[in-house]
Amino acid sequence: MKETSHRIAKTPKSAIRELFDLAAGRSDIISLGIGQPDFKTPKSAIKGNIEALKGNITMYAPTKGVPELLELLEKKVKEVNSIESNWKENIIVTNGGSQAITLAFASVFNPGDEIIISSPNFVSYFYCSLFFGVKTVEIQRNEDFSPNIEAIKKAITEKTKAILINSPNNPTGHALSLTQLKAIVDIVIDNDLYLISDEVYENYLYDGLKHTSPASLNEMFERTITVNAMSKLFSATGFRLGYAVASKEIIDLMEKYHQYTVAGTNHAAQYGFIEALKMDIGFFEKILETFNKRRILVFTRLKEMGFDVIKPLGSFYIMPSVKPFNMNGSKFSRDVMKEQAVAIVPGDIFGSFSEHMIRISYATEISKLEEAMDRVEKFIKNL
Ligand SMILES: Cc1ncc(COP(=O)(O)O)c(C=O)c1O
CATH class of the missing domain: 3.40.640.10 (Type I PLP-dependent aspartate aminotransferase-like (Major domain))
Incomplete structure (x- = not known):
């Protein structure tokens, strides 16, 4: 067979999706991997879509x-x-x-x-x-x-x-x-x-x-x-x-x-x-407050655990360095998944300068974030 597309063949499958797929199969895993807010889509958006379908907008x-x-x-x-x-x-x-x-x-x-x-x-x-x-x-x-x-x-x-x-x-x-x-x-x-x-x-x-x-x-x-x-x-x-x-x-x-x-x-x-x-954009104020609490919680816990970490100013991600634990991001990500069932994305997928980092999404409810941080702490203590 003749060769297929070099450009696409060179591209790895999305590591985030793979992590997400892995996490989906196991009930014990807490996923801090996916870039997806966890609140419900506003009802009016869903209704608008349904009504359009009912009106044969197909x-x-x-x-x-x-x-x-x-x-x-x-x-x-x-x-x-x-x-x-x-x-x-x-x-x-x-x-x-x-x-x-x-x-x-x-x-x-x-x-x-x-x-x-x-x-x-x-x-x-x-x-x-x-x-x-x-x-x-x-x-x-x-x-x-x-x-x-x-x-x-x-x-x-x-x-x-x-x-x-x-x-x-x-x-x-x-x-x-x-x-x-x-x-x-x-x-x-x-x-x-x-x-x-x-x-x-x-x-x-x-x-x-x-x-x-x-x-x-x-x-x-x-x-x-x-x-x-x-x-x-x-x-x-x-x-x-x-x-x-x-x-x-x-x-x-x-x-x-x-x-x-x-x-x-x-x-x-x-x-x-x-x-x-x-919709009135006011609906987002409470949501932002919740995300802010999550941001502070994760930042504070990571800092206490000894990560090199910058306080995020926006979005819902935080990207600490794992250098203090003498490993790179992909080893950290693999091992914390295996040993503590926490899904975290390795930093190297985000470019050439973040091999020593991991990316945590804090778009998850506080109780789960607390549990995830406890597990990460255990993982670090066992190193
Ligand atoms: C920075 C950035 N741009 C674009 C997108 C893609 O957004 P969408 O899901 O609307 O395609 C994402 C999704 O995570 C993102 O993080």
């Missing part, structure tokens, strides 16, 4: 999305993100944030282009780069997980096409300050680049921090591809709905790629998203 949706949804997204990005857009030209509904990322890659890059990404960072970026023949230039984050602005500047070449940011961040929990964001924006403008801004965790910010969308800043709308989703805010990862906001030129390219690869997103589910967007 045909192809318009390629870029249902107009009512696009209009609501225009309103949302204006009111929440201060992004001025026109739903007819600047927004496309996607299959989750994941496909918004794919569309960003499909529309911006040519093979051989370079993208700059602070590392550690979300796994999919690295493989989208590979799939589209883009060279990833990984820039190691500072100790506190902030971006290394000077190193980013130095990494620019004539092939650099874009910088990608994800704030609040998976896996580090870092959130860009306005100063850091502006420093990145200056680099983008000075070097005539695009900025891909993955904002799926925009609502998960602690200690009163505020999210700024780069597309709202001067001269940035035309240069920015904003990626977002229904998944994390509405705890609706299975709806598979997200969206991208960008210039007309980019959205037109995205539409063509979308048309010939997936032909649109789930039609009835879009009515669920419509109902979710009509």
